[in-house]
Amino acid sequence: MSSEPIERRVSYLGDRLKASRCKICGKEYFEVRDYCGNCGRKSFGKMASIDLFYEKGKLELCTLVKEPTNKFMKLGSYVYGIVSFHNGKIRVSGRLTDRIVNNGDAVDFSSLEGREVVPRFRRRYSVGRSDVVPTISLAFTLADEYYPHQEYTVVKPSKEYDVPGIVGYGVYTSRFRIKEGSLERSVPFIDEDAVTAAVEAGKIALIHSGVDSSLVGKIYVGSESNPYAVKPIASKVAQVLKLGEEDGDVQGVDAVDTEFACKAASSMFKDAASLVNYPQSGVQYAMVIGADNSQAAPRGCPGGELDVFVGYGGSAFIFGKYDVIAEIEGWYSCTSDTPDFWRRDGELFPMHGGRFTGDPAYFKHVRKATTKLMERLNLQAGDVDYFVTHQPNPQFPVKVAKQLGFKDEQYAVSLQVNKFGNTYSGCSPVGLAAVLDVAKPEERILITSYGSGAGSDAYLLRTTSQLVDKRQRQKLNVKFQAENPFLEYVDYTTYRRLKLGM
Amino acid sequence: MKKLGERKDLEACYLSDCFLPITNKLGLEEGFLSELTELHVPMEVTRSVSAALLTACHAIQAGVCNTVLVGGIEKMTDRWDKIRDDLMLLEDPWSYYAGGTPETNHELMLRAYIKKYGITGENLDKLNVALAQVSVKNHANATKNKYAQFQRTITVDQVLSARKAAQKPLGLYDFAPVSDGASALILTSEAVAKKLTAKPVYVMGYSSATDYLNFPARDDLTHFAATKIAMKNALKMTGKTPWDLQVVELYDQSTVMELVSLEDLGFCEPGTAWKSINESCSDYKGYYEINGNQLFVNMNGGLKADGNPLGATGGAQIFEVFRQLRGEAGDRQVKSDQKPPQFGCALEFEGFGTKAYVSILGREKDE
Numbered sequence: 001m002s003s004e005p006i007e008r009r010v011s012y013l014g015d016r017l018k019a020s021r022c023k024i025c026g027k028e029y030f031e032v033r034d035y036c037g038n039c040g041r042k043s044f045g046k047m048a049s050i051d052l053f054y055e056k057g058k059l060e061l062c063t064l065v066k067e068p069t070n071k072f073m074k075l076g077s078y079v080y081g082i083v084s085f086h087n088g089k090i091r092v093s094g095r096l097t098d099r100i101v102n103n104g105d106a107v108d109f110s111s112l113e114g115r116e117v118v119p120r121f122r123r124r125y126s127v128g129r130s131d132v133v134p135t136i137s138l139a140f141t142l143a144d145e146y147y148p149h150q151e152y153t154v155v156k157p158s159k160e161y162d163v164p165g166i167v168g169y170g171v172y173t174s175r176f177r178i179k180e181g182s183l184e185r186s187v188p189f190i191d192e193d194a195v196t197a198a199v200e201a202g203k204i205a206l207i208h209s210g211v212d213s214s215l216v217g218k219i220y221v222g223s224e225s226n227p228y229a230v231k232p233i234a235s236k237v238a239q240v241l242k243l244g245e246e247d248g249d250v251q252g253v254d255a256v257d258t259e260f261a262c263k264a265a266s267s268m269f270k271d272a273a274s275l276v277n278y279p280q281s282g283v284q285y286a287m288v289i290g291a292d293n294s295q296a297a298p299r300g301c302p303g304g305e306l307d308v309f310v311g312y313g314g315s316a317f318i319f320g321k322y323d324v325i326a327e328i329e330g331w332y333s334c335t336s337d338t339p340d341f342w343r344r345d346g347e348l349f350p351m352h353g354g355r356f357t358g359d360p361a362y363f364k365h366v367r368k369a370t371t372k373l374m375e376r377l378n379l380q381a382g383d384v385d386y387f388v389t390h391q392p393n394p395q396f397p398v399k400v401a402k403q404l405g406f407k408d409e410q411y412a413v414s415l416q417v418n419k420f421g422n423t424y425s426g427c428s429p430v431g432l433a434a435v436l437d438v439a440k441p442e443e444r445i446l447i448t449s450y451g452s453g454a455g456s457d458a459y460l461l462r463t464t465s466q467l468v469d470k471r472q473r474q475k476l477n478v479k480f481q482a483e484n485p486f487l488e489y490v491d492y493t494t495y496r497r498l499k500l501g502m
Numbered sequence: 503m504k505k506l507g508e509r510k511d512l513e514a515c516y517l518s519d520c521f522l523p524i525t526n527k528l529g530l531e532e533g534f535l536s537e538l539t540e541l542h543v544p545m546e547v548t549r550s551v552s553a554a555l556l557t558a559c560h561a562i563q564a565g566v567c568n569t570v571l572v573g574g575i576e577k578m579t580d581r582w583d584k585i586r587d588d589l590m591l592l593e594d595p596w597s598y599y600a601g602g603t604p605e606t607n608h609e610l611m612l613r614a615y616i617k618k619y620g621i622t623g624e625n626l627d628k629l630n631v632a633l634a635q636v637s638v639k640n641h642a643n644a645t646k647n648k649y650a651q652f653q654r655t656i657t658v659d660q661v662l663s664a665r666k667a668a669q670k671p672l673g674l675y676d677f678a679p680v681s682d683g684a685s686a687l688i689l690t691s692e693a694v695a696k697k698l699t700a701k702p703v704y705v706m707g708y709s710s711a712t713d714y715l716n717f718p719a720r721d722d723l724t725h726f727a728a729t730k731i732a733m734k735n736a737l738k739m740t741g742k743t744p745w746d747l748q749v750v751e752l753y754d755q756s757t758v759m760e761l762v763s764l765e766d767l768g769f770c771e772p773g774t775a776w777k778s779i780n781e782s783c784s785d786y787k788g789y790y791e792i793n794g795n796q797l798f799v800n801m802n803g804g805l806k807a808d809g810n811p812l813g814a815t816g817g818a819q820i821f822e823v824f825r826q827l828r829g830e831a832g833d834r835q836v837k838s839d840q841k842p843p844q845f846g847c848a849l850e851f852e853g854f855g856t857k858a859y860v861s862i863l864g865r866e867k868d869e
Binding site for chain 2: 010014029030060061062063064065066067068069070071072075078080081082083090091092093094095104105106107109113124125136138139
């Protein structure tokens, strides 16, 4: 029965950590207040709404929870305490997330108390399979570990471009990894899922772009691991990230989920770009997110072959015509009804067509879209600086790149499957982000996504000088997450447990 | 021979339960009580016996009635599997949503206390032992109380090793249990009381105060502001000082609460109660010795050992003070100058110090 109003209220206040400040005396309150307790009647209409979503706090006090209440049972043991913001003006309860506390692990509270923490948007606790998934940002991680605190500063645009393109992007993968052979794959913490990855990626993209979130008029979220069969991820992202003009508790944004296996997000790049380019749309920026807790049956079960490659993560790209970092020069899409990978409604894990996922599916569509686009734009393989494609495993992208005549130095940068696994809807976009992290101005990037079912979208991008200008705003780039000293490696059993979630 | 009161003399009933509607799906408890007592008088439900008592005092002092029933019931074990979720959600919802348990606020208060008063090294060890001694003392007291939930003594080592096993600041023996229980008392006007008994015990002062639901948002994380206010107002009503009271039943939902409450009630200076406890209990004579004064605390075993059936707990506390003042406490009777004490008080909480009730009881001076 979690459709109760209290669930909505707690999410509304807790997802974004909404707070209030009295403009008269300066007292601050967690939650939204119409008046100040100190100032009474005269403070009506003088309460400023503030939020702590992009702030960092301080872990004041902590203790260990080893016997959680029922709904937190799946978290196991965790550190729980009191977090203060604004020099103690606001104090809230919180738990430290992204930490596995094993039975017998001693926790030195004084080594944690006093350290800076960042609020993280996570699942709140476990509920039944038919219930609304409750979320909250009263989960924190230490700012000096995997996820540093980043300020969100809105930057006034300086230049309007003739063609639309990418104005900012963000990639989010979790702190946890499973390593088998040379392949590392990101593993969600137990309170993470496709929704939390989508919000994280969107948040990081906003920080990188400096775009005012209220000017984002459209949000697409592509995923194949939405915890809901019916209920968009995009609406959660829009509400938490305050996309579009805020009016009461409604955001003036068009939010929609898309699904096309691993190209659910990349397919929408052209739609987003077209939308911001249409004069009457009134949409200045459009955000496209691809996020997945990539699903796979356990090894040994039908479909379990996928378990070797699946990852977790999300990517977000913001499209617009102002302060573009990469212009879109053209695209080509192709589709055929090829059932190489599918998941029937109500099934937990996808199935795939074995060897038919290669030549008649992946290779055919990636080659088709790429060559058609190159023909259309009169390009040779040597004319592009970077080639990015979908990475369902380490072999396929290399093989198709070679077939298309690309050289190692053109595609090597984009190969991230060895670090994060196949992040499904986030997969080729993560490759694109890795390229954007290092590319120079005036370089050409060709990205071809692939989605089972099946189809490909090829895009040609040309970077601008602003790419380099904005780079410094992003601490959490792809390399930072791939080579982070705070990565925690887990064994197969833990990986399955974390992936299954709360 | 005095005339005995009868059920039909009751003019009102104040019944307390904290969350019977949740644990036992029992709404409108007043109707239930009406059926049991065959009474159709005004009845109201509160969340604690102290709240019921306070309301009853108001009614009698207003002259609305002369004889009322004050009682409390709680049946927590019927919802054993969900009780900790319920307790925490009702006590501090935001902390519950963040992953807090019924124990965490106590542990965080202790961490805050240690930090605020800069207690380190040997002193910190003493503080930890003092908290264990609180539990040991309360268990020992309970063995002399046939109504107590636990009838066995424990040792300081047991308390400490339970903490060590849990790797937490507080362990199993630092917390009051989940309990079932019921309590009741009859409150009358002074005139009626004198007709019914030769040894009436008077409610001389009572007060309550309220604090934020959300513990982390409170100004002071090391004390219960509500206790301080309630005690101050209750004392003002009686014209007494803390040291006029010899017996105190305080709300030791955890050992930390007993320590902090000794300070909040004004018996110890802030930051010093652990010293007094530690010194008193190293050679325990049955009372805390604070600045040369004797203070008898939680003689019935406290919440730790007598049990803590929330809505009924306050009744057990009042009952203990009542018996001590009347000299009817048997093996655990305390004496002050060879006589039963004249004044005592009970401190009861609702939630984690969200509400504090102080009731000061007294009897007439020995002739």
